[in-house]
Every structure is written in structure tokens, then in C-alpha cells.
Amino acid sequence: MRIGLDVFGGDFAPLASVKGAILAFSSLAADDKLVLIGDAEQIKKICKDEGFDAGNFEIVHTTECIGMGEHPAKAYASKPNSSISLGVHMLKKHEIDGFASAGSTGAMMVGAMHTINSVPGVIRPAIMASIPRISGNPVVLLDVGINPDTRPDILYQYGLLGSIYGECIFNYKNPKVGLLNIGEEEEKGNLAAKAAYQAMNGTKEYNFIGNVEATEMFDEKADVIVADGFVGNVMLKQAEAFYTLVRRRKITDEFFERFNFEHFGGTPVLGINQPLIIGHGRSNEIPIKNMILHTRDVVKTKICEKIKEAFSKD
Amino acid sequence: MRIGLDVFGGDFAPLASVKGAILAFSSLAADDKLVLIGDAEQIKKICKDEGFDAGNFEIVHTTECIGMGEHPAKAYASKPNSSISLGVHMLKKHEIDGFASAGSTGAMMVGAMHTINSVPGVIRPAIMASIPRISGNPVVLLDVGINPDTRPDILYQYGLLGSIYGECIFNYKNPKVGLLNIGEEEEKGNLAAKAAYQAMNGTKEYNFIGNVEATEMFDEKADVIVADGFVGNVMLKQAEAFYTLVRRRKITDEFFERFNFEHFGGTPVLGINQPLIIGHGRSNEIPIKNMILHTRDVVKTKICEKIKEAFSKD
Numbered sequence: 001m002r003i004g005l006d007v008f009g010g011d012f013a014p015l016a017s018v019k020g021a022i023l024a025f026s027s028l029a030a031d032d033k034l035v036l037i038g039d040a041e042q043i044k045k046i047c048k049d050e051g052f053d054a055g056n057f058e059i060v061h062t063t064e065c066i067g068m069g070e071h072p073a074k075a076y077a078s079k080p081n082s083s084i085s086l087g088v089h090m091l092k093k094h095e096i097d098g099f100a101s102a103g104s105t106g107a108m109m110v111g112a113m114h115t116i117n118s119v120p121g122v123i124r125p126a127i128m129a130s131i132p133r134i135s136g137n138p139v140v141l142l143d144v145g146i147n148p149d150t151r152p153d154i155l156y157q158y159g160l161l162g163s164i165y166g167e168c169i170f171n172y173k174n175p176k177v178g179l180l181n182i183g184e185e186e187e188k189g190n191l192a193a194k195a196a197y198q199a200m201n202g203t204k205e206y207n208f209i210g211n212v213e214a215t216e217m218f219d220e221k222a223d224v225i226v227a228d229g230f231v232g233n234v235m236l237k238q239a240e241a242f243y244t245l246v247r248r249r250k251i252t253d254e255f256f257e258r259f260n261f262e263h264f265g266g267t268p269v270l271g272i273n274q275p276l277i278i279g280h281g282r283s284n285e286i287p288i289k290n291m292i293l294h295t296r297d298v299v300k301t302k303i304c305e306k307i308k309e310a311f312s313k314d
Numbered sequence: 315m316r317i318g319l320d321v322f323g324g325d326f327a328p329l330a331s332v333k334g335a336i337l338a339f340s341s342l343a344a345d346d347k348l349v350l351i352g353d354a355e356q357i358k359k360i361c362k363d364e365g366f367d368a369g370n371f372e373i374v375h376t377t378e379c380i381g382m383g384e385h386p387a388k389a390y391a392s393k394p395n396s397s398i399s400l401g402v403h404m405l406k407k408h409e410i411d412g413f414a415s416a417g418s419t420g421a422m423m424v425g426a427m428h429t430i431n432s433v434p435g436v437i438r439p440a441i442m443a444s445i446p447r448i449s450g451n452p453v454v455l456l457d458v459g460i461n462p463d464t465r466p467d468i469l470y471q472y473g474l475l476g477s478i479y480g481e482c483i484f485n486y487k488n489p490k491v492g493l494l495n496i497g498e499e500e501e502k503g504n505l506a507a508k509a510a511y512q513a514m515n516g517t518k519e520y521n522f523i524g525n526v527e528a529t530e531m532f533d534e535k536a537d538v539i540v541a542d543g544f545v546g547n548v549m550l551k552q553a554e555a556f557y558t559l560v561r562r563r564k565i566t567d568e569f570f571e572r573f574n575f576e577h578f579g580g581t582p583v584l585g586i587n588q589p590l591i592i593g594h595g596r597s598n599e600i601p602i603k604n605m606i607l608h609t610r611d612v613v614k615t616k617i618c619e620k621i622k623e624a625f626s627k628d
Binding site for chain 1: 507542543548570
């Protein structure tokens with residue numbers, strides 16, 4: 001397996017990227033190859049400083065990168081040698097099996113939607129977050145931000161995308177899919193949630209268990225929670241805010257520590273043809289390492305193939 | 315001032331209602347009167363058991379009540395002698411100055427919308443929650459559940475309703491009103507949020523400070539956060555879920571204890587003509603006491619009059 005990493009991605013690049021790659025290296029199999037896309041001189045220098053043999057990596061040299069302030073679509077198109085454009089196109093040409101970046105989310109999304117493209121049948125791809133639960137098994141929340149206005153048929157599909165992700169990454173058998181709502185009864189909610197409930201109820205494509213309220217999000221009720229991108233994003237950010245409060249109150253607790261975003265390895269864009277993983281901009285070497293290993297898992301478990309298969313049945 | 319209390323309201327009624335009224339009694343002024351609407355025999359019995367003189371209360375006797383499982387509109391109309399119907403109509407006739415119940419939220423809302431009625435100019439009334447902040451001053455979040463599908467002009471009005479509430483109850487001078495969104499920039503969000511931003515931006519009616527993300531909800535950025543009823547309800551319930559986690563992890567912390575719903579004294583229906591306060595169904599005597607004192611504050615600070623005045627300027 002060949003995993004591409006955008007060395008320019010993230011606030012602490014390139015140092016955090018290369019250090020994260022070094023950390024990930026020891027967890028990879030002998031035939032896994034990390035392909036670092038960035039400035040070869042910088043990469044070799046950091047490896048040397050870290051006492052690590054840069055020959056363990058394959059390096060694709062470029063000095064061009066897309067800044068966080070740039071217009072994503074314009075920068076992606078006008079900078080074909082930027083690390084993100086290069087990585088996405090290498091993925092497209094199957095020169096790598098997965099590509100990860102903690103850089104411009106907008107540019108990564110442009111690459112996802114216009115170079116890699118949606119799986120036929122998927123109306124709108126989604127991004128997800130793993131939310132810790134007391135049991136130890138996280139709940140898969142999606143969408144957490146791509147689509148702030150979401151139609152019921154899109155919510156319906158999120159159930160299938162989340163279900164496949166839960167099976168592949170967390171090994172959940174027939175994961176329980178819940179629809180985020182403001183009441184348990186099917187007549188509750190906004191117009192989109194009410195219509196989505198009707199679409200999901202009785203589906204044979206996944207295990208729909210009904211509405212889930214935010215009070216139940218950390219329970220065992222659902223393994224996958226479907227929400228529109230506005231609400232999902234708010235929930236993820238509120239969880240971050242609560243973790244910050246826990247830290248500010250100087251509470252040390254093993255469970256709450258799992259809300260530290262450093263443990264998240266980014267999110268694949270679910271519903272596109274190939275594994276493209278978006279990391280957190282604030283990533284230091286630990287989340288970069290986790291993002292690389294997450295990319296490995298997404299490739300290994302063939303999520304994209306399983307999504308294609310599921311949607312070709314429709 | 316005369317405050318009406320539904321003695322049948324809540325899961326632990328009538329015991330919790332009467333005990334809560336006894337607790338509230340000592341905090342009320344000499345000329346404040348608590349009017350208990352419920353079974354006179356039961357009320358007197360509980361007072362006697364508690365060693366409290368029932369003569370301190372005024373009792374409006376009824377044995378009829380609206381159950382939590384009943385259809386709110388049908389029950390409200392067909393049971394004119396139920397404690398909720400009686401209380402709302404006493405309020406309407408100015409026989410009491412405020413009415414509070416931890417009973418059927420649906421029936422209370424029917425009373426609010428069809429007997430007390432909206433203030434002219436208010437498109438849709440809202441309910442709120444006080445969310446604790448590190449600083450000690452809570453943030454006012456609204457709407458937390460009446461209107462799950464909310465138009466931009468309604469979101470605009472929530473800013474004014476929340477601002478008046480913040481001024482009256484928390485004594486905030488020119489409270490900072492933020493629009494809940496998934497990004498700081500004005501072009502972020504779903505269709506309703508984007509249009510609401512444009513309506514709120516530059517308003518002279520209140521102090522709009524722009525978009526607020528959920529990561530910032532516990533900060534000092536905004537004193538009032540405006541959200542649609544779906545998202546607001548999810549945020550409130552997620553805060554409850556997090557408090558439950560804190561308890562389950564056996565963490566004792568003075569700040570997190572403020573997330574205990576027992577400290578909340580219910581919510582007035584903001585934007586109707588008179589003070590009608592809805593409490594939490596699970597209320598024991600402490601939240602009942604707080605709901606009574608909150609009703610007192612809502613009456614005393616003349617929130618309804620201030621809302622009428624603000625909307626008559628339009």
C-alpha cells in the first residue's frame with residue numbers, strides 16, 4: 001500500500017508532518033510505503049535532525065503549496081504543482097492508494113469533488129467524526145460540515161455511508177443507525193428530519209433504529225448518528241468546547257481525554273471514489289501520525305469499494 | 315405580586331410542587347402571594363407534614379389535571395378545570411401576574427399561543443435556556459425547541475427577545491447577541507443562517523456581534539446566542555448529556571455542577587403577552603422552587619411589557 005501525505009498541510013508543517021510520518025512509520029507493514037509530498041530538502045533535514053533514515057520514505061518534491069487564506073478552487077486549479085493538487089492527481093492515477101492532508105480543507109474538497117468525484121448514486125459525500133462513548137466504542141457522527149442544508153434523501157444516504165464506515169473501521173456488526181432529532185417520536189423534528197425518518201424507517205440497506213436525541217449521543221443507543229452538516233458541525237464543535245472546559249477546570253480524566261482532537265485521525269470524504277483523508281489544521285505530529293494510520297485503515301478495509309458496491313445495488 | 319403554580323405539574327407532583335412552594339416562600343417579599351392550583355386536601359396534608367402553615371398560600375382547588383400522555387390541544391380544551399387550563403385563564407384575567415408549571419409542555423404551549431397570545435409583531439415566540447459560562451454569567455440560548463424550522467426573520471426577532479431577557483434577568487447592559495453558525499464569516503452556514511446574518515448585521519435594535527461557533531459558546535463572545543429551535547434543542551440536550559458524563563465519571567466540580575438542570579428555573583415563553591413559565595418535567599422541589607423565583611423575576615422585571623414596547627416601535 002502507498003499512502004500519500006501532504007507535508008505542507010497544517011499549521012505546524014512541515015516539521016509536524018515529517019515527525020508524524022516518522023511516528024507512523026513504525027506502525028506500518030513492511031510493504032506499506034509513505035509517500036511524502038513536499039520540499040525534499042526540508043524533509044531530509046528534519047529526518048536527519050530526528051535521526052531517521054529519509055530513505056524509508058518516498059519523496060515527491062515540490063515547493064508549491066496552497067495557503068489557508070487562498071481561494072480553494074482557484075488555488076487548486078492554478079497551482080498544479082501544489083502538494084494538494086499533486087497528491088490528489090497521484091491518487092486519481094493510482095500512483096498512491098490514499099492521500100491525507102491537514103492543509104486547506106476547501107482545496108481538498110475541490111479535489112475530492114472535481115478530481116476524484118462522487119461514487120455514482122451518492123448525491124452528496126459527507127465527512128464524519130468519531131465521538132467517544134463511555135463503552136469505549138465511538139459513535140460515528142456524520143455529516144459534520146460539508147452540507148449545511150441537507151435534503152431527506154441525502155440524510156437517508158448518510159445512514160448507509162456511516163454504516164459502512166462503522167463496519168470497516170470499528171468492526172461494528174450491522175451498526176445501529178440513528179437519526180439525530182429533538183424527540184423520540186417519528187413526528188418530531190424539522191421538515192428534513194421528519195421526511196428522512198420516513199425514508200429510513202423500514203430500510204433493508206442498514207439497521208435504522210429510529211430517532212436519537214443529543215442526550216443519548218454518548219450512550220449505546222446508536223453506533224452511527226445521522227445529522228445535517230450544520231447540526232453535525234455544531235455538535236462536534238460543542239464537544240470540543242466541552243473538552244476545553246474540562247481542561248480549563250484542570251480535570252484529568254482518561255475518558256474525557258478521548259475528546260482531545262489529537263486522537264482523531266481526520267476524516268475520509270465518504271462517498272467519493274478513492275480514499276482522501278482530511279485532517280485538522282491545528283495538527284501536531286500526533287494527529288498527523290493518527291491521520292496516516294487512519295488512511296491506512298480506510299485503504300485496507302476497502303471502504304470506497306464497499307460504498308461503490310452498496311450504491312450499485314440501488 | 316401573585317404567582318400561580320400548577321401543583322399537578324411534573325413527575326414528582328404534588329409532593330415536589332408543594333415542597334418547592336414552601337422552599338420558595340421564604341425568598342418571596344411579604345406582599346408576594348403564591349397561588350397553588352391543585353387538590354386542596356393534598357396541599358394541606360403536605361404542608362402539615364412539612365410543619366408549614368398552609369394559610370401562607372392561596373389555594374385554588376381542583377382535582378383535574380392534564381396527563382403527560384394526553385393530546386395537549388384536546389386536553390387543554392376539554393378540561394377547563396385542569397390545573398393548567400385554570401392557571402392560564404387566571405393569568406389571562408389578571409387574577410395572577412405569572413403562571414408556572416412543570417406539567418405538560420404541550421398544553422402550556424397551547425395556553426400560551428391560544429389564550430395568552432403572541433405580542434403583536436412577534437412572528438413566533440421562543441423558549442430559552444441559560445447555559446453556564448466560566449465567567450459566572452450564563453449565556454442566553456434561544457430558541458431551544460418551539461420552532462424547529464425557523465425563517466431568517468424569526469431568527470432576527472430572537473435576537474431582540476434574547477437581548478431583552480438578558481437585560482432583565484442577568485442585568486446585561488446592551489447584551490452581545492451572536493448568531494450560531496458553523497463559521498465566523500458572514501457567507502458561512504445554511505440558508506436560514508446566511509439570510510439571518512444579513513438581517514441582523516447593522517441592526518439598531520440590539521447589539522449584534524456576528525456569528526458564534528459552538529466552540530465559543532462557553533466564552534464571553536456572546537451573551538445571547540440565536541439558533542433555530544432544532545439546533546438550540548440539540549445544543550441544550552448535548553450540554554445535559556455532557557453533564558451526565560461528568561457525573562458518571564464521578565467528577566465533582568463547582569462549575570460543571572451549574573449544568574445540573576435543577577438550577578434552571580424553567581423558561582418563560584418569550585414573545586407572549588404575559589409571564590407563563592414552563593418547567594422541566596423531571597423537577598423535584600429544588601427546580602420547582604427555582605421556577606417560582608424565576609417567575610417572580612420575570613414578572614418583577616416586566617419582560618413582557620418591555621417586549622411589547624420594543625415590538626410596538628417597529
